[in-house]
Amino acid sequence: MSSKDLQWQQQVNGAVAVITGAGSGMGRALARQLAGYGCNLALADINADALAETASELSSHVTCTLHQLDVADREAVEYFASEVAARHGKINLLFNNAGVAASGNLEVLPLEDFEWLMGINFWGVVYGCRAFLPYLRQANWGHIVNTSSVFGLISVPTQSAYHAAKFAVKGLTDSLAQELADSHIKVSCVMPGGVKTNIVRSSRFVASDNLSPTKEDLISSFDTLANLTADQAAAQILRGVARGRLRILVGRDAQFLAAAVRLLPVSYIRILGWMQKRGEKQMGDI
DSSP: OOHHHHHHHHHHTTOEEEEESTTSHHHHHHHHHHHHTTOEEEEEESOHHHHHHHHHTSOTTSOEEEEEOOTTOHHHHHHHHHHHHHHHSOOOEEEEOOOOOEESOTTTSOHHHHHHHHIIIIIHHHHHHHHHHHHHHHSSSEEEEEEOOGGGTOOOTTOHHHHHHHHHHHHHHHHHHHHTTTSSEEEEEEEEOSEESSTTTTSEEOOSSTTSOOHHHHHHHHHHHOOEEHHHHHHHHHHHHHTTOSEEEESHHHHHHHHHHHHOTTHHHHHHHHHHHHHHHHHHHO
16 A cells, blocks of 8 residues: 555545445445545435445544435535534545436437436536535645546447546546645546446446347447446545546556547447447357
C-alpha cells in the first residue's frame, strides 16, 4: 500500500460519503469498503429493501443513513442533499453511481426508455453535483466521483441511449474538474469495463428483429465478458480516488479500449464490427 493510499484511508476515517445506487453492485461494494475505513455513509437507492440489505453488511462502527431515492427526480435529490447535511453535519465524498441500461437500435427503442435512462444516468449526475456542491464547499475537503463507463469512450450498436448518457457524463465531469481546479474539491470520472453486476439483467430491452440476440443472449454474453467482481471494481475506484485521478479506468478491458481509441479514434469502429461478425459466425458454426 502506498503512502498516498494510507493517508487517504486515514482522511476518510470519520468523513461522510454519499453513494447513490447503493442497493447493489458497485454501490454496495463501495459502501462496504468505505465503512471498513471508518467512513460514515448516506446511502441512496430506489429499492428500499436492497438498501436495507446493504446496510446489514456494513460495520456497526460507522453511522449509516438510508434514503429511498429516484435520482431522476430533481426536487427529491435536492431534499436528499439537505437531509444528509442535517443528519451528518458535513459531506466530503459524493459518488454519483446510480445507473440503468436499455438496449435496442435507436429506430425501435421507445423514447420513453431513452428518457428513463437519461433521467437516471445523466440527469441524476447533474442533479447530484448541483445539489451537493454547496455542502462540499462547506467541508474542509471534498471529492465528486461520477460514474461514466468504457461506453463513454467507445460506441457499439444497440447502445445509443447508454452511450449518449455516458459520453455526456464524461464531458460534464471533465468540465466540472476544470471549474473546480482552484478549489478544495477534487473530481473523478469512473470508467468501468465489464463488472459483474445486475445492470444487464435489470435493463430494458427491445429486439430489432427476429434474428437479433435476445435479452438472455445479452446476459450470457455479459456474464462471460465481465472480468471483475463489484468488490474488485470498488477497490480500483477507491484507489483512483485516493490518488486524485481525474480518469479512473476500471479493469484491463477498460484500459485496453481506452488505448485503442487513442490510437485508432475512427478505425476502432470497423475493427469492433469485424470482431462482432466473426463472433456471430463462430456461434453459428457451433
